[in-house]
Amino acid sequence: MDIKNKISNIVPNAEFKEQGDLIAVVPADSLHKVAEALRYDKEDAMDYLREIVGMDWGETLGALYYLESTTSHNRIVLRTETSDRENPMLPSVSDLWKTAIIKEREAFDFFGIKFIGNPDMRRLFLREDWVGFPMRKDYDLKSNELNMSNEVNADTTEEYSLNPDGTLSCKHNVVFNPEDFVVNIGPQHPSTHGALRLRTALDGETVKKVDPVCGYIHRGIEKMNESLTYPQTLALTDRLDYLSAHQSRHALCMCIEKAAGIEISERAQYIRTIMDELQRIDSHLLFYSCLVLDMGGFTPFFYGFREREMVLDIFEETTGGRLIQNYNMIGGVQADLHPDFQKKVKEFIKHMRGIIHEYHEIFTGNVIATTRLKGVGVLSREDAISYATTGGTGRASGWSNDVRKHHPYAMYDKVDFKEIVYTEGDSFARYMVRMDEIMESMHIIEQLIDNIPEGEYRVKTKPIIRIPEGNYSASVESSRGEFGVFLESHGDKSPYRLHYRSTGLPLVHALDSVCRGEKLADLIAIGASMDFVIPDIDR
Amino acid sequence: MGMREPKIRSMKYEEFKNNDYLEEMVKELNANGTNVVVTTADQLIDWGRSNSIWSFLLGTSCCAIEFMTLGAARYDMARFGFEVTRNSPRQADVMLVLGTITNKMAPLMKRLYDQIAEPKYVVAVGGCTISGGPFRKSYHVVNGIDKIIPVDVYIPGCPPRPEAFYYGLMQLQRKIKLENFFGGVNRKQPKPVEE
Numbered sequence: 001m002d003i004k005n006k007i008s009n010i011v012p013n014a015e016f017k018e019q020g021d022l023i024a025v026v027p028a029d030s031l032h033k034v035a036e037a038l039r040y041d042k043e044d045a046m047d048y049l050r051e052i053v054g055m056d057w058g059e060t061l062g063a064l065y066y067l068e069s070t071t072s073h074n075r076i077v078l079r080t081e082t083s084d085r086e087n088p089m090l091p092s093v094s095d096l097w098k099t100a101i102i103k104e105r106e107a108f109d110f111f112g113i114k115f116i117g118n119p120d121m122r123r124l125f126l127r128e129d130w131v132g133f134p135m136r137k138d139y140d141l142k143s144n145e146l147n148m149s150n151e152v153n154a155d156t157t158e159e160y161s162l163n164p165d166g167t168l169s170c171k172h173n174v175v176f177n178p179e180d181f182v183v184n185i186g187p188q189h190p191s192t193h194g195a196l197r198l199r200t201a202l203d204g205e206t207v208k209k210v211d212p213v214c215g216y217i218h219r220g221i222e223k224m225n226e227s228l229t230y231p232q233t234l235a236l237t238d239r240l241d242y243l244s245a246h247q248s249r250h251a252l253c254m255c256i257e258k259a260a261g262i263e264i265s266e267r268a269q270y271i272r273t274i275m276d277e278l279q280r281i282d283s284h285l286l287f288y289s290c291l292v293l294d295m296g297g298f299t300p301f302f303y304g305f306r307e308r309e310m311v312l313d314i315f316e317e318t319t320g321g322r323l324i325q326n327y328n329m330i331g332g333v334q335a336d337l338h339p340d341f342q343k344k345v346k347e348f349i350k351h352m353r354g355i356i357h358e359y360h361e362i363f364t365g366n367v368i369a370t371t372r373l374k375g376v377g378v379l380s381r382e383d384a385i386s387y388a389t390t391g392g393t394g395r396a397s398g399w400s401n402d403v404r405k406h407h408p409y410a411m412y413d414k415v416d417f418k419e420i421v422y423t424e425g426d427s428f429a430r431y432m433v434r435m436d437e438i439m440e441s442m443h444i445i446e447q448l449i450d451n452i453p454e455g456e457y458r459v460k461t462k463p464i465i466r467i468p469e470g471n472y473s474a475s476v477e478s479s480r481g482e483f484g485v486f487l488e489s490h491g492d493k494s495p496y497r498l499h500y501r502s503t504g505l506p507l508v509h510a511l512d513s514v515c516r517g518e519k520l521a522d523l524i525a526i527g528a529s530m531d532f533v534i535p536d537i538d539r
Numbered sequence: 540m541g542m543r544e545p546k547i548r549s550m551k552y553e554e555f556k557n558n559d560y561l562e563e564m565v566k567e568l569n570a571n572g573t574n575v576v577v578t579t580a581d582q583l584i585d586w587g588r589s590n591s592i593w594s595f596l597l598g599t600s601c602c603a604i605e606f607m608t609l610g611a612a613r614y615d616m617a618r619f620g621f622e623v624t625r626n627s628p629r630q631a632d633v634m635l636v637l638g639t640i641t642n643k644m645a646p647l648m649k650r651l652y653d654q655i656a657e658p659k660y661v662v663a664v665g666g667c668t669i670s671g672g673p674f675r676k677s678y679h680v681v682n683g684i685d686k687i688i689p690v691d692v693y694i695p696g697c698p699p700r701p702e703a704f705y706y707g708l709m710q711l712q713r714k715i716k717l718e719n720f721f722g723g724v725n726r727k728q729p730k731p732v733e734e
Contacts, residue, residue, distance in 0.1 A: 126679070127643055134678055141678045148646045148687075187644065188597060188651060190626045195599045195644060216644045217599045220677040227676075235673060242601040286604070305611030312608075323605055323698055535600040535638075 019470030049097035054107030092117035099388040110135035125215030194534030241536035244478035255474035268332035283479035332458030373428035377526035391481025397425035427529040504532035545713035595631030599638030639667035
């Protein structure tokens with residue numbers, strides 16, 4: 001049955017918009033009913049909630065729910081809104097998808113929308129004493145001065161529920177009891193890979209609960225985007241997940257090109273694909289180095305960085321940047337390939353294939369590594385989908401979620417590659433997925449590197465691009481999961497709302513359920529094996 | 540006593556920029572005359588201090604990854620004597636601020652800075668720490684950490700190249716070489732107030 005009919009059967013007055021993505025507009029009071037029906041649909045269950053995007057439409061506040069099925073990979077967007085700006089309320093879907101708990105917290109933090117039934121309605125990124133909701137259109141950017149006092153974190157969360165007479169009642173859920181022994185890890189800690197803070201309740205050495213506190217590197221990129229023109233917004237994507245700089249920018253370029261109807265040349269597609277895969281190798285090598293370093297091994301760190309420098313040299317020759325390349329542009333790429341590019345890449349692949357055994361000899365078979373990784377931090381497939389932990393973490397749990405396979409973009413439908421899927425779901429599987437992906441990325445590059453067609457590397461575009469009204473989205477498989485771009489345009493030269501799907505936020509959210517019952521020392525190894533990058537979470 | 544020159548091995552004095560700043564420091568040092576014994580001891584201690592800088596990494600984003608390359612074999616910061624990186628402020632001489640400092644992070648950065656024992660130095664790495672960088676107009680980014688803590692060396696870039704890191708850190712070494720230790724930086728720490 002068509003998805004439109006399905007929704008119309010439940011809510012007869014649902015409207016459909018097809019400018020860009022297919023959006024079903026449902027009233028707030030029947031949102032939960034529709035979501036539940038789609039989630040547990042017999043033929044095609046929409047069990048993967050990609051993102052909840054909070055929105056401010058001026059008159060109304062609301063949210064967009066991006067759903068996907070893990071079997072047919074069909075996608076649908078639900079839109080709902082409320083006209084109450086003083087005290088906006090929407091029904092929570094956190095009982096259907098666990099990832100909604102943290103995504104709704106984000107929408108609450110930015111828009112002040114209270115989700116009825118969400119057990120955790122605290123701020124996510126901003127200080128708890130922050131005044132106002134910054135992503136609202138009427139927010140005064142200068143209204144919160146720099147506050148140098150220390151922040152006090154509440155030990156309780158708020159849960160709102162609706163009384164039968166329509167009034168709101170608030171229940172307090174306990175995060176940490178006074179008798180809990182809470183250890184504060186971060187934000188200044190070498191193994192949190194950035195400024196992440198984990199409040200960890202311990203029972204002896206065993207982890208009882210992990211409460212991640214985000215926002216120490218929240219830079220407000222999404223709000224800044226609303227005052228930048230489309231070409232200007234590109235520069236900020238590189239700084240989200242700096243180890244997937246190329247891929248993130250690829251996603252935004254793709255989204256804008258799709259919306260503005262710009263066709264890019266085949267040469268540019270080839271270049272983008274090769275660069276994406278090189279970036280993936282670069283990121284996974286750094287993952288290897290950091291994982292081992294966090295577990296106390298220092299020599300493998302040098303191994304990873306030795307080969308990583310070769311990739312960075314290739315990047316630098318063509319793009320001019322080592323870590324952050326600023327290479328993709330709307331309509332293609334910034335500059336043509338360096339004459340030595342193909343030679344260098346082939347040399348690198350030959351070298352890498354010849355040397356990867358050293359990585360495995362020093363670490364993979366090591367008895368300390370296997371005892372600390374195997375069987376530790378198990379994430380089941382159901383939880384992986386419910387928490388929406390995409391990328392290597394999801395694939396280690398047996399969830400086939402590779403965007404390159406299921407929604408091919410650039411050259412990925414023309415090359416042959418395997419999707420690496422493990423079923424154990426433990427730290428070791430997460431590690432092995434990434435090590436195998438290095439090989440698979442090299443396999444992809446090898447198929448493309450000799451066949452790069454001649455032609456333009458960039459289509460000329462106007463300096464100011466206007467995008468027709470509508471909602472557009474694009475997603476890529478970045479080094480650590482599905483990176484999505486969600487754009488709403490009102491026909492202006494700058495986006496009305498530009499939201500990024502963070503690859504790391506679901507991972508950090510899943511830490512709590514993965515780490516419970518494990519030892520504190522394993523928390524570090526689990527965190528490293530999940531491979532999150534904090535600036536991407538906080539945006 | 541001759542003029543103290545901040546020498547760096549294999550790098551000529553003229554190859555550095557901002558030498559006028561150091562010359563000002565030398566002038567100040569010599570203004571009140573110099574004590575031969577103390578100055579010689581100062582030079583010895585400063586030589587040791589400048590070649591064994593222990594850094595405290597406040598790495599919040601991209602620049603921290605570039606700093607990791609310094610630790611790896613290709614750029615090898617052990618050559619300069621600052622390979623010992625500490626993650627506790629109490630064991631460090633210099634705080635390297637690597638990455639954007641947001642409003643939520645600022646009080647923590649100040650607290651970490653206060654925990655470092657004197658003599659202490661701060662290096663601001665990357666555009667974000669210097670001025671806010673690409674996020675200058677954001678509602679949640681501190682436009683320059685020098686508004687909160689004093690900064691000794693600025694290393695611009697987004698992120699800076701490893702060579703730029705070295706240039707900046709060598710400038711810090713040169714600065715340390717020109718300081719009076721006795722009666723100077725060893726006395727910077729205010730005495731605890733007795734109650």
